[in-house]
Amino acid sequence: xxxxxxxxxxxxxxxxxxxxxxxxxxxxxxxxxxxxxxxxxxxxxxxxxxxxxxxxxxxxxxxxxxxxxxxxxxxxxxxxxxxxxxxxxxxxxxxxxxxxxxxxxxxxxxxxxxxxxxxxxxxxxxxxxxxxxxxxxxxxxxxxxxxxxxxxxxxxxxxxxxxxxxxxxxxxxxxxxxxxxxxxxxxxxxxxxxxxxxxxxxxxxxxxxxxxxxxxxxxxxxxxxxxxxxxxxxxxxxxxxxxxxxxxxxxxxxxxxxxxxxxxxxxxxxxxxxxxxxxxxxxxxxxxxxxxxxxxxxxxxxxxxxxxxxxxxxxxxxxxxxxxxxxxxxxxxxxxxxxxxxxxxxxxxxxxxxxxxxxxxxxxxxxxxxxxxxxxxxxxxxxxxxxxxxxxxxxxxxxxxxxxxxxxxxxxxxxxxxxxxxxxxxxxxxxxxxxxxxxxxxxxxxxxxxxxxxxxxxxxxxxxxxxxxxxxxxxxxxxxxxxxxxxxxxxxxxxxxxxxxxxxxxxxxxxxxxxxxxxxxxxxx
Amino acid sequence: xxxxxxxxxxxxxxxxxxxxxxxxxxxxxxxxxxxxxxxxxxxxxxxxxxxxxxxxxxxxxxxxxxxxxxxxxxxxxxxxxxxxxxxxxxxxxxxxxxxxxxxxxxxxxxxxxxxxxxxxxxxxxxxxxxxxxxxxxxxxxxxxxxxxxxxxxxxxxxxxxxxxxxxxxxxx
Numbered sequence: 001x002x003x004x005x006x007x008x009x010x011x012x013x014x015x016x017x018x019x020x021x022x023x024x025x026x027x028x029x030x031x032x033x034x035x036x037x038x039x040x041x042x043x044x045x046x047x048x049x050x051x052x053x054x055x056x057x058x059x060x061x062x063x064x065x066x067x068x069x070x071x072x073x074x075x076x077x078x079x080x081x082x083x084x085x086x087x088x089x090x091x092x093x094x095x096x097x098x099x100x101x102x103x104x105x106x107x108x109x110x111x112x113x114x115x116x117x118x119x120x121x122x123x124x125x126x127x128x129x130x131x132x133x134x135x136x137x138x139x140x141x142x143x144x145x146x147x148x149x150x151x152x153x154x155x156x157x158x159x160x161x162x163x164x165x166x167x168x169x170x171x172x173x174x175x176x177x178x179x180x181x182x183x184x185x186x187x188x189x190x191x192x193x194x195x196x197x198x199x200x201x202x203x204x205x206x207x208x209x210x211x212x213x214x215x216x217x218x219x220x221x222x223x224x225x226x227x228x229x230x231x232x233x234x235x236x237x238x239x240x241x242x243x244x245x246x247x248x249x250x251x252x253x254x255x256x257x258x259x260x261x262x263x264x265x266x267x268x269x270x271x272x273x274x275x276x277x278x279x280x281x282x283x284x285x286x287x288x289x290x291x292x293x294x295x296x297x298x299x300x301x302x303x304x305x306x307x308x309x310x311x312x313x314x315x316x317x318x319x320x321x322x323x324x325x326x327x328x329x330x331x332x333x334x335x336x337x338x339x340x341x342x343x344x345x346x347x348x349x350x351x352x353x354x355x356x357x358x359x360x361x362x363x364x365x366x367x368x369x370x371x372x373x374x375x376x377x378x379x380x381x382x383x384x385x386x387x388x389x390x391x392x393x394x395x396x397x398x399x400x401x402x403x404x405x406x407x408x409x410x411x412x413x414x415x416x417x418x419x420x421x422x423x424x425x426x427x428x429x430x431x432x433x434x435x436x437x438x439x440x441x442x443x444x445x446x447x448x449x450x451x452x453x454x455x456x457x458x459x460x461x462x463x464x465x466x467x468x469x470x471x472x473x474x475x476x477x478x479x480x481x482x483x484x485x486x487x488x489x490x491x492x493x494x495x496x497x498x499x500x501x502x503x504x505x506x507x508x509x510x511x512x513x514x515x516x517x518x519x520x521x522x523x524x525x
Numbered sequence: 526x527x528x529x530x531x532x533x534x535x536x537x538x539x540x541x542x543x544x545x546x547x548x549x550x551x552x553x554x555x556x557x558x559x560x561x562x563x564x565x566x567x568x569x570x571x572x573x574x575x576x577x578x579x580x581x582x583x584x585x586x587x588x589x590x591x592x593x594x595x596x597x598x599x600x601x602x603x604x605x606x607x608x609x610x611x612x613x614x615x616x617x618x619x620x621x622x623x624x625x626x627x628x629x630x631x632x633x634x635x636x637x638x639x640x641x642x643x644x645x646x647x648x649x650x651x652x653x654x655x656x657x658x659x660x661x662x663x664x665x666x667x668x669x670x671x672x673x674x675x676x677x678x679x680x681x682x683x684x685x686x687x688x689x690x691x692x693x694x695x696x697x
Contacts, residue, residue, distance in 0.1 A: 208545070211545075213552070216546050
């Protein structure tokens, strides 16, 4: 995908074909690998989602046996979180961070190659676990014991896959932190960095903070299963509730790990297409840092119903609601950036505005879930499903699309098809809401999650939701078509494709960005 | 901006990751300690009984006793299936465990109470569940539980159940 164009005229010994991709240490190649991998995983996870929605299209058991259905929901969650969203953001980081801070490459090029090539191994473990005796893990993506301390070989494979994904993430984050701290162009002070770089710096710190804790929890489950320890086994004096505490100590920061880079991309796109500087840059940086810090003290809001003193519930309720404050700061700043800007609505801007509108809906339903008495009602219902798909699909995924359309001209040197891009946005927007808005009603009416069959009164909303989901799934094929078409050719993109763009990759580099860029660092005033 | 400073950051972050991995494990004792200090998790500790507690002879509680076994070749039963008692009166009930196999084995009893929140009013001064129990091959033991029910217990509770389950403790 990356175009080899050596502007400096000296020759390098590049392996070609498959060996180029296996051995590459170039940040652009690795970024491309990450992005292609996560797009493939999006379709694997999407296939599982289609299976889930097909089964839920009508009451009764039609397509998937209950055990297989449970495997589908479990693996859908794991693949989307660890296989699609997280690697996609690391892909963006690989491509964009060196370009945006004026660095020639990532700090540890070989480590970068390793962090990527761990991913296909983990993905293979997850996918092949469907075909081992006993089937894939079926205890939910959060793998709570006792379900995860039982189960067959598929569960071991899943746990090991999570380990490998985690290792890759930690290595990637160390690389990103070092690159940002050490390799900025002269004059690029921390407070002059583009917002996307800031969001990734904080995300990477969160990753090295919580990923090892997940690794600890996974190791404990594995030794409980295979070596007779009793961390979570009540029969041996362990405590399954403790797993939930350790898991969510990782799990809650994890949801911010998936959304903070989205905030970064949206900040870039909104400024570019509003042709105005970002409103409240400093407050944006502090807001991201505040969200990251607060995210480490709210984990037990996932566990209000497992048994907790009222004092604990109140603490976690108030702490959770507090996160709405810095998040609100960000939303107000984006709106203020657009205020009186000369707006144009190209596809990246459409996806970013769609992001703001729908993410706010997801944020509000999050505040609703944070209220203990309401959470007791909606825990493990479709209301929660609707909430986190609003923040992860119309949040993280829409921001990924926005970023992809925004930077595709820089990456490939060609313009994508604007008409098809707009079609992609509007179809995604409509089908997404058809699929997920009704799930709020299902949840409030009491439909539990992770079940293949349901009571008759839920039938109509489920059918609507399934139709929306099928439409949303098919629409994403359009994205693949647009990307392939853009890589293959199309109108030549200008060096500064977007009139309002102001970051280094637009002002200092040609389109497509050369294979080696910023070997002499630019000077930032 | 030299290569060594990159390596320095790498080292620091790697050490930090390892520390956080250890922190994941440290959460286990921290969690246990937290539950102990806040009183969420005092199943294995005798309660202190205030001398001021008076026997309330106007009330009588029907207390049912239950016993279960998980993963042990033992027999476990209460010597009386239920008793009636006044709140505030120190009472003793007996349980019997017997090992049906030839092997010596260790078990740990975990209590469970009904109705909800009974543990706030059930004050146990002695219980076989406070420690692990070892039985030799074919051995039988009678074990006491000494307790009283706090007269503060809400008036609408007339029947309560104490249940114990013996779990196998794996020999190391």
